[in-house]
Amino acid sequence: MSAYFVRRALTTLPVILLVTMVLFALRTMTPGDPATLAIGQETDLNRAQYQQALHQIRVQYDLDKPLPVQYVLWLGKAFVGDLGRSYRSNQPVREAIVERLPVTLELGLASLFLSWIIAIPAGIIAARNRNKWQDVLANFIGLFGLSLPHIWVAFVLILIFGVKLHWLPPSGYVAFSHSPIQNIRSLTLPVITLGTSAAAGLMRLTRSSLLEVIGQDYMRTARAKGLSEGAILRRHGMRNALIPIATVVALEFGGLLGGAFILETIFALPGMGKLAVDAIFAREYPTVQGVLLLATLCYLLANFAVDMAYGVLDPRIRYD
Amino acid sequence: MAILQPAPDVLLTASFQREAQRFYALRHFVSSFRRQWLGMIGLAFLALTVFAALFAPWLAQYNPNKINPIHVLESPSSLHLLGTDGLGRDVLSRIIYGSRISLYSGFLVVSISMVAGTVIGLVAGYAGGIIDTLLMRCMDALLAFPGLILALAITAALGPSLTNAMIAIAILSLPGAARVVRGETLSLRERDFVIAERVVGAGTARILFRHVLPNAMAPIIVIASLRVGGAILVETGLSFLGLGVQPPTPSWGSMVNEGARFLERAPWIAMASGGAIFITVLGANFVGDAVRDVFDPRLRGQR
Numbered sequence: 001m002s003a004y005f006v007r008r009a010l011t012t013l014p015v016i017l018l019v020t021m022v023l024f025a026l027r028t029m030t031p032g033d034p035a036t037l038a039i040g041q042e043t044d045l046n047r048a049q050y051q052q053a054l055h056q057i058r059v060q061y062d063l064d065k066p067l068p069v070q071y072v073l074w075l076g077k078a079f080v081g082d083l084g085r086s087y088r089s090n091q092p093v094r095e096a097i098v099e100r101l102p103v104t105l106e107l108g109l110a111s112l113f114l115s116w117i118i119a120i121p122a123g124i125i126a127a128r129n130r131n132k133w134q135d136v137l138a139n140f141i142g143l144f145g146l147s148l149p150h151i152w153v154a155f156v157l158i159l160i161f162g163v164k165l166h167w168l169p170p171s172g173y174v175a176f177s178h179s180p181i182q183n184i185r186s187l188t189l190p191v192i193t194l195g196t197s198a199a200a201g202l203m204r205l206t207r208s209s210l211l212e213v214i215g216q217d218y219m220r221t222a223r224a225k226g227l228s229e230g231a232i233l234r235r236h237g238m239r240n241a242l243i244p245i246a247t248v249v250a251l252e253f254g255g256l257l258g259g260a261f262i263l264e265t266i267f268a269l270p271g272m273g274k275l276a277v278d279a280i281f282a283r284e285y286p287t288v289q290g291v292l293l294l295a296t297l298c299y300l301l302a303n304f305a306v307d308m309a310y311g312v313l314d315p316r317i318r319y320d
Numbered sequence: 321m322a323i324l325q326p327a328p329d330v331l332l333t334a335s336f337q338r339e340a341q342r343f344y345a346l347r348h349f350v351s352s353f354r355r356q357w358l359g360m361i362g363l364a365f366l367a368l369t370v371f372a373a374l375f376a377p378w379l380a381q382y383n384p385n386k387i388n389p390i391h392v393l394e395s396p397s398s399l400h401l402l403g404t405d406g407l408g409r410d411v412l413s414r415i416i417y418g419s420r421i422s423l424y425s426g427f428l429v430v431s432i433s434m435v436a437g438t439v440i441g442l443v444a445g446y447a448g449g450i451i452d453t454l455l456m457r458c459m460d461a462l463l464a465f466p467g468l469i470l471a472l473a474i475t476a477a478l479g480p481s482l483t484n485a486m487i488a489i490a491i492l493s494l495p496g497a498a499r500v501v502r503g504e505t506l507s508l509r510e511r512d513f514v515i516a517e518r519v520v521g522a523g524t525a526r527i528l529f530r531h532v533l534p535n536a537m538a539p540i541i542v543i544a545s546l547r548v549g550g551a552i553l554v555e556t557g558l559s560f561l562g563l564g565v566q567p568p569t570p571s572w573g574s575m576v577n578e579g580a581r582f583l584e585r586a587p588w589i590a591m592a593s594g595g596a597i598f599i600t601v602l603g604a605n606f607v608g609d610a611v612r613d614v615f616d617p618r619l620r621g622q623r
Contacts, residue, residue: 258468
């Protein structure tokens with residue numbers, strides 16, 4: 001187990017390095033000079049002062065050094081949590097991210113949880129009633145869910161529950177510490193939008209991996225020795241179907257992050273996604289870079305954790 | 321050497337048999353697919369979108385970009401079947417033209433990722449060794465990027481460009497096809513008929529393209545058809561954020577965005593454009609699902 005852990009960690013490291021290289025390369029491809037951008041409105045400087053200020057900013061952000069050196073410097077700083085400062089507001093990027101991280105985490109985890117409690121029971125029901133109406137219906141709803149653009153679902157929900165019925169706030173965010181009830185109310189619509197879109201794929205997967213297991217000999221043996229249907233499903237069925245499901249849950253996490261980026265914009269939630277989208281329009285590349293780095297790291301970590309959990313889910317898996 | 325060469329007529333019969341087999345396989349596929357009624361509906365939806373994209377200038381009643389200040393936010397009528405938008409443009413005409421952008425995104429992503437992914441899979445599986453390890457590690461690394469987020473990063477760096485974002489999505493979609501093709505190549509490489517081909521002097525390219533590729537075609541088609549819908553949804557998301565196609569070019573995603581502003585006064589704009597996205601993506605998913613049911617031998621005949 002520990003040997004496997006080390007080996008898996010060692011294969012994840014190059015991937016993380018590759019991700020950082022891509023993010024860095026993208027910054028260097030950005031048109032426009034960051035230093036000019038940072039000076040921005042201060043036009044009362046004369047020519048010499050302007051050049052002086054440009055030079056100062058280039059030194060401050062290491063922009064005067066060759067690219068490989070810039071990369072190593074940036075990576076070293078990012079490693080200790082220094083993601084640079086916003087060009088305009090001069091706020092440290094880490095601070096901006098830390099402020100907004102709880103919103104995105106709350107939205108993402110609540111949606112993930114919602115997708116589980118919908119998808120896994122629905123997938124089990126569909127698999128147990130294979131080719132009966134429950135299965136056909138679940139398959140149909142699943143394909144519908146996969147095909148619905150969630151931006152559109154979001155607007156339909158806002159129109160019905162926010163604008164017409166006034167049951168829930170159409171947009172905006174209230175912190176949990178400020179008012180727990182208002183917090184839940186403000187997140188209900190985005191969580192429903194994101195959770196149901198993730199549930200569709202997960203339900204189809206639960207169904208197909210359980211179907212694969214149901215056909216196995218040990219399931220027939222379990223039934224022959226007189227176990228109840230529930231016990232067969234719990235002890236033999238789901239136990240064996242969990243591995244592919246867990247893998248997809250981890251991959252789904254990346255999709256949820258991407259979805260959160262768009263939904264935060266629609267529902268005006270002050271999360272990481274909104275931060276990144278606003279930063280893209282403002283050409284604030286340090287912020288974009290910081291958010292994307294964190295998002296990909298979270299995603300890699302989730303996949304790593306699931307890989308590690310395989311041994312717990314299925315004791316037959318031996319890492320050697 | 322000449323003794324090992326089979327007589328020409330033997331080769332001829334073999335190639336005839338192969339053609340016949342291929343013909344029957346195709347006919348079997350078509351007849352199985354016909355029984356998938358959801359797949360047929362999906363095909364009809366997709367055909368509708370393709371038709372709209374191809375014949376947009378003849379189908380659209382109005383110029384999709386013509387601003388008409390007198391007829392702003394008109395509800396659906398016989399003159400404007402799906403009403404008009406905030407600038408008085410005909411919504412139906414814009415939806416018809418918008419199908420071009422959606423299909424373009426889907427086609428771009430799928431064609432790039434399937435062709436390149438197949439080549440990578442073939443090379444990795446056939447070469448083996450260090451080349452295989454290196455290529456597949458790269459594919460694993462690609463899997464680590466969350467798609468939409470990377471597309472956002474690329475548009476942030478290179479400026480809003482749909483083509484750039486879609487190429488990024490295509491690159492991220494490489495691993496799906498590459499893995500399937502590699503697996504197929506690995507298992508076929510050691511089969512008797514492939515070894516026999518090599519003995520009679522067939523080159524690597526011939527073995528890969530005549531024997532390995534046809535066998536890997538089924539999973540590739542399934543992945544491709546399921547990928548189309550995903551690509552269209554990503555385009556929608558990017559255009560919605562204003563990072564995809566730039567105005568005034570009609571795109572379904574940006575139309576949902578415009579419609580969102582008039583959600584209460586003119587819900588038809590968002591409903592119609594969202595509906596168009598939904599029907600097209602649903603069509604692609606129905607087709608993908610049906611193709612998989614036909615190809616997957618474990619599901620075949622049980623439905």
